[in-house]
Structure formats: C-alpha cells, structure tokens
Amino acid sequence: MGRTGPFQWGDVVQLTGPKQRMHTIVLTEGASFGTQHGALPHADLIGVDDGSLVHVGEAPHLAIRPLLHDYVMSMPRGAAIIYPKDAAHIVGFADIHPDLTVVEAGVGSGALSLWLLRALHGTGRLVSFERREEFRAVAEANVTGFFGERPANWQTVLGDLAEELPEHVADGEADRVLLDMLAPWECVDATARALRPGGLVLCYVATVTQLSRTVEAIRADGRFTAPRSSETLVRGWHVEGLAVRPDHRMVAHTGFLMTARRVADGVDLPSFRRRAAKADFSDADIEAWTPGAVGDRTPSDKRMRRAVRDARRQADAITGGAADGGAGREPDAPQVD
Numbered sequence: 310m311g312r313t314g315p316f317q318w319g320d321v322v323q324l325t326g327p328k329q330r331m332h333t334i335v336l337t338e339g340a341s342f343g344t345q346h347g348a349l350p351h352a353d354l355i356g357v358d359d360g361s362l363v364h365v366g367e368a369p370h371l372a373i374r375p376l377l378h379d380y381v382m383s384m385p386r387g388a389a390i391i392y393p394k395d396a397a398h399i400v401g402f403a404d405i406h407p408d409l410t411v412v413e414a415g416v417g418s419g420a421l422s423l424w425l426l427r428a429l430h431g432t433g434r435l436v437s438f439e440r441r442e443e444f445r446a447v448a449e450a451n452v453t454g455f456f457g458e459r460p461a462n463w464q465t466v467l468g469d470l471a472e473e474l475p476e477h478v479a480d481g482e483a484d485r486v487l488l489d490m491l492a493p494w495e496c497v498d499a500t501a502r503a504l505r506p507g508g509l510v511l512c513y514v515a516t517v518t519q520l521s522r523t524v525e526a527i528r529a530d531g532r533f534t535a536p537r538s539s540e541t542l543v544r545g546w547h548v549e550g551l552a553v554r555p556d557h558r559m560v561a562h563t564g565f566l567m568t569a570r571r572v573a574d575g576v577d578l579p580s581f582r583r584r585a586a587k588a589d590f591s592d593a594d595i596e597a598w599t600p601g602a603v604g605d606r607t608p609s610d611k612r613m614r615r616a617v618r619d620a621r622r623q624a625d626a627i628t629g630g631a632a633d634g635g636a637g638r639e640p641d642a643p644q645v646d
Contacts, residue, residue: 312374315356319457319629322354323375323383326368333375333383335626344368377427377455381420384451385619387608388444390420391489391513392563394543399487400428402568403511407432409484412503414438414470414496418616419448421489426452426460435463436477438470443613450620454627471499481505489513494526501532504571512567520565533569534578540565 312320316336324332324342334342334351341350347366354363360373375383378393391399399421405411405428416422416439425435439445445465453459466473470488474496483503488496493512500510510533512523520538527536544559572578608616 313359315358316354316372316374318355319627321375321380321454321627322372323379324349324363324365324370324372326365326370331379331383333379335623337626377423380455381423384418384420384454385447385616385623386418386420386451387447387613387616388415388417388441390418392420392560393424394541394560395513395563395566396421396424398539398541398566399511399513400424402566403485403487403509405429405485409433410478410482411435412438412470412474412478412483412486412500414488415440415444415490416448416465417444417489418620419451421487422448422452422463423455425487426456426463429462431460431462433462435460436466437463438466438468438473440467440469442467443617446617447613447620450617450624454620454624457628471496474499474503478503484508486510487513492519493523497526497530501530501571506571506573508571510569510571513564514567515564517565520567523567527567527569531578532574533571536567536569538565538567 316322318336318338320336322334322336324334326332326344326346332342332344334340336351336354338351341348342365343349344365346368347364349363349365349370354372357363357372360371362369363372364370381390381393381396399405405425407428407430409429410433411425411429413422413425413435414437416437422435422437429435437448439448445467449459449465452463464477466477470490480502482505484505485508486500486504488500488510489512490496493514504510510527514520514523524536524538527533540562542559542561545556547554547556
C-alpha cells in the first residue's frame with residue numbers, strides 16, 4: 310500500500326461509481342469486478358494511471374488507490390474499530406513518532422495498529438495485546454494486507470495485558486501505553502510499571518461510567534499527572550453554491566480519550582491525588598462491567614469466522630498468495646458490533 314504510478318497486479322484499488330458507492334478490490338490475474346451495470350476485468354486496470362476514470366459496463370467509476378482512512382473503513386472486521394477521527398487524535402495527543410516503544414491493548418480488528426505502525430515508520434516497537442485469538446487473526450491479516458507484509462517492528466501477544474505485559478515489556482521500557490478495553494482501570498498498576506518517567510498513558514472508553522472510573526483510578530495511583538479527558542465530534546458540511554449548511558447526519562460520539570503522564574518514582578503530587586469515595590464504585594455486581602452493559606455487542610462465532618476468512622483472503626491477494634480477487638466491499642457505516 311505505498312505504491313505510486315500506474316496500477317500493477319496486487320494493488321488495492323478503490324472504485325467509486327454512481328451515487329458515490331465505493332468498492333475496494335485487489336487487482337488479481339484472471340479476476341473481474343462486477344455490478345448491476347456490468348463487469349470490469351482486473352486486467353483492464355493494469356497500467357492505468359491512479360485517479361483515472363474507467364467504465365463498468367456503461368457506468369463510469371473513478372479508480373484510485375485508497376488512503377489508510379479508506380482501507381480502515383472497508384477492511385474486514387470482527388470487533389468494533391477505532392474510527393479515523395479518534396485514531397488521528399490518538400496519534401496526535403499521544404505524540405506517536407519513530408523510535409518509540411508503544412504498547413496497545415486490545416488490538417481488535419487492527420485499525421489503531423495500522424495508524425500506530427504508520428506513525429512509527431518501521432522503527433521502534435509496537436506490542437499489541439489481545440485476549441481473543443480470532444480478533445488477533447483478523448488484525449494480523451488486515452495489517453499484513455495493508456503493508457504487503459507483516460511489519461518487523463510489530464509483536465502481537467495473546468492474553469491479558471495486566472498478566473502478560475511484564476513478560477514482553479520490561480519495567481520502564483515503554484514510552485506509550487494505549488488502552489482500548491472494557492476496564493482499563495484494572496491495568497493502571499501494570500501500565501505505571503511499564504512506562505518510563507515522562508511516558509504517557511491514553512485510555513479509549515465508550516461510556517461516561519467507564520471514563521469516570523478510569524480517571525479516578527489514575528488519580529488514586531499517584532504515579533501520574535492529572536488526567537485530561539475529551540471526545541471528538543466531526544460534522545460535515547454541504548457546500549454547493551449558496552447552499553451552505555451542516556450535513557443532516559454526523560459522526561458524533563464514538564468514545565472518550567483520557568491521557569496522563571507518568572511522573573518519576575518518588576515524586577509526590579498531592580494536589581492530583583484524590584481517592585474516590587467508597588460509595589463511588591462497587592464491584593458487588595460483577596456483571597455490571599460486561600460488553601453488553603456498556604453498549605457493545607459481542608460478535609457471533611459465525612461473524613468472526615467470516616471476518617477472519619475475509620481478512621486473510623484480502624491479505625493473501627495483496628501479497629500475491631491468493632487467486633481470489635476479492636469481491637468488492639462497500640465501506641461499512643459506523644457500527645458497534
């Protein structure tokens with residue numbers, strides 16, 4: 310996915326047709342792309358300049374290499390993804406740059422991993438933790454498909470971060486820890502031990518109750534600066550002549566971002582340490598903290614098997630290991646399952 314110039318075999322191409330419907334294909338010998346308008350052999354795209362107009366039957370389609378944003382929105386997924394609007398803020402707020410050691414949990418479908426690996430630019434190290442094997446399989450296939458190979462600076466670990474982190478990242482080795490999980494407060498101690506002084510923790514949570522508990526856990530730990538919390542709302546605009554107005558639909562709340570910096574050992578910041586009252590949170594009802602309780606839907610086994618199959622097929626096609634051109638996929642609308 311870093312090529313420029315005319316299209317070649319193995320390129321990922323985004324076709325935008327009438328009514329702005331988008332499809333993503335992998336150029337494969339002997340394959341063709343078809344819609345109700347007709348068929349387009351993949352061979353007809355070889356040698357065509359990026360950003361050209363081609364015809365599927367009688368219908369004109371714009372053929373262009375997708376951006377990372379486009380790839381993320383159309384790639385196979387099993388778990389919910391971090392959308393580009395949040396990923397961009399995570400890369401910015403966490404100041405992700407080459408040569409860092411970054412820890413991520415959980416990996417989900419690999420959306421954030423792609424943005425982090427792009428920012429690391431082949432340097433440093435990204436260690437991604439995931440509890441579910443099928444999620445890791447989807448993420449590995451999606452990342453391999455985008456880069457054309459598995460990045461050498463990327464390690465995936467199957468297991469719980471709080472338990473597995475010391476085995477893979479030494480105390481004080483990590484520059485950034487990014488937590489996209491149901492209960493990030495359970496990983497505050499492991500995160501504090503892994504981060505070097507001045508390092509940063511960033512938590513991505515979906516609900517107000519998760520945000521509140523995470524912030525209180527960070528404050529109570531005493532090894533971090535005062536946490537900062539925010540959310541990102543994106544509203545598009547319709548601009549056509551004098552008809553200029555906000556779009557009727559917008560991508561509003563997807564999640565909260567919370568950041569805090571690791572202070573040096575022995576530093577006491579009393580003004581930032583406020584323990585939550587005993588009545589603030591209760592673990593008496595363990596079922597209160599489940600994916601369903603915070604609005605997440607657990608994907609079925611059938612959906613996960615399909616996501617793994619689709620992601621691996623797409624990755625194989627891009628890397629030259631499959632004869633299947635991949636059916637066109639229209640980018641998914643925002644979803645939570």
